[in-house]
Structures are given as C-alpha cells and as structure tokens.
Amino acid sequence: xxxxxxxxxxxxxxxxxxxxxxxxxxxxxxxxxxxxxxxxxxxxxxxxxxxxxxxxxxxxxxxxxxxxxxxxxxxxxxxxxxxxxxxxxxxxxxxxxxxxxxxxxxxxxxxxxxx
Amino acid sequence: xxxxxxxxxxxxxxxxxxxxxxxxxxxxxxxxxxxxxxxxxxxxxxxxxxxxxxxxxxxxxxxxxxxxxxxxxxxxxxxxxxxxxxxxxxxxxxxxxxxxxxxxxxxxxxxxxxxx
Numbered sequence: 001x002x003x004x005x006x007x008x009x010x011x012x013x014x015x016x017x018x019x020x021x022x023x024x025x026x027x028x029x030x031x032x033x034x035x036x037x038x039x040x041x042x043x044x045x046x047x048x049x050x051x052x053x054x055x056x057x058x059x060x061x062x063x064x065x066x067x068x069x070x071x072x073x074x075x076x077x078x079x080x081x082x083x084x085x086x087x088x089x090x091x092x093x094x095x096x097x098x099x100x101x102x103x104x105x106x107x108x109x110x111x112x113x114x115x
Numbered sequence: 116x117x118x119x120x121x122x123x124x125x126x127x128x129x130x131x132x133x134x135x136x137x138x139x140x141x142x143x144x145x146x147x148x149x150x151x152x153x154x155x156x157x158x159x160x161x162x163x164x165x166x167x168x169x170x171x172x173x174x175x176x177x178x179x180x181x182x183x184x185x186x187x188x189x190x191x192x193x194x195x196x197x198x199x200x201x202x203x204x205x206x207x208x209x210x211x212x213x214x215x216x217x218x219x220x221x222x223x224x225x226x227x228x229x230x231x
Contacts, residue, residue: 042222048218053148093160103210
C-alpha cells in the first residue's frame, strides 16, 4: 500500500463548471476525511466517512458540494457550479477508527483553480 | 474562538540551531490529542509528533519534541539541530474527544526557513 492517493493533482476549470476529485485511502483504514486549504491558511474540515456512512459535515460544505464513499473504499468530492472562491487545495486523509499515535495519513492533495 | 492558535507566521533559524514553534489550543474536553504536521511546498501533510492530553511525559520523536504545558494550554514544537530540509510550513492540530478519531482542527501554520 503506497498511502493515500488523490487524483487529479491539479485541476483548472472555468467558473460554473462541475468538478470531481477522487481519493483512495489506505486499504485497512475505515475512516476518510476531506479538508480544504486556501492559500496561507491551515486545512479546514469538510466532511468525513466511516466506511460508507457520512458521519459529519461542516457548514463549509454548501449544497454545491457533495461527497460520497459508496463502497466504503474510495471517495469522491464533487463541486457543482464552481466559483472562484472554491479555488483551494483539497486534501484527503484516512485513519482507522481507534486512535494511534500516528492517526491520520494525508494524501498530496488536489489543487483546484477556478478561472 | 479559535481552537488552535499559531502566532508566528514565519520563523528563521540557522542550520544546526534549535527552534521553537508556538501553539496554543482551546478546548473544554478533558480528553484530546495534539498533533504537529509538516507541509513542504509539494503539499503533502507529514505527521511529526503526537501528544495525548493524559500523557504524563512530553512526546519526543527523533529531533522533534513537544513542550506540553497543560495548564497554559500550550503545545510548542521544538526542533533540535535544524537542517535545510526542515524548511516548510508547520501546522499544529487538535482532535477532541476520546480514543475514537474524528476531525482535526488546524492552526494557520508557521513558515519555517532554515538558512545555512
């Protein structure tokens, strides 16, 4: 297992278009998290799943955002009708349910630019 | 109120010197975990060190140590013998609650620059 994988690494889209990102977690991890990181800020929590169940959503996750994890493995994050304010790095992380000192493993992120 | 506060936007240190990156946190939960991550320009978040709220001793991982002052709600990262490769953004983060992992709250980060 090579860690958490995110695809694509970079995405440039025109305002108003829909985009979808994919995250493949570490195979034995049953929790998957999405964060958004804008320039000069720390990551902000968006949502997380335990297996296929979406357990928590941030108020940052407007109705234009939707996340799924249909089979409890990979996850997708879709943004509809993109706006320039959606330009950010979207980070995915995974973990097992029980805590360990290492906890969360992050992917390298998808950098979205809305023009 | 901010859960995690990092007051140093940037820090500079000479190679081989030690540096302390500040972090204060705010929670009313008696059980929590504190993390430090390194983010190079490539973007990935690299785990450095973890401190649990009930841990009696300060955490250490190689050149990294966490100066945990519970009463002051402070969790400063100390990097000893800085290396050029330590230049990166450093984030302090907190998880609230017991052993079950949940969301992390991050600070705004500190940009560390190590010069020769």
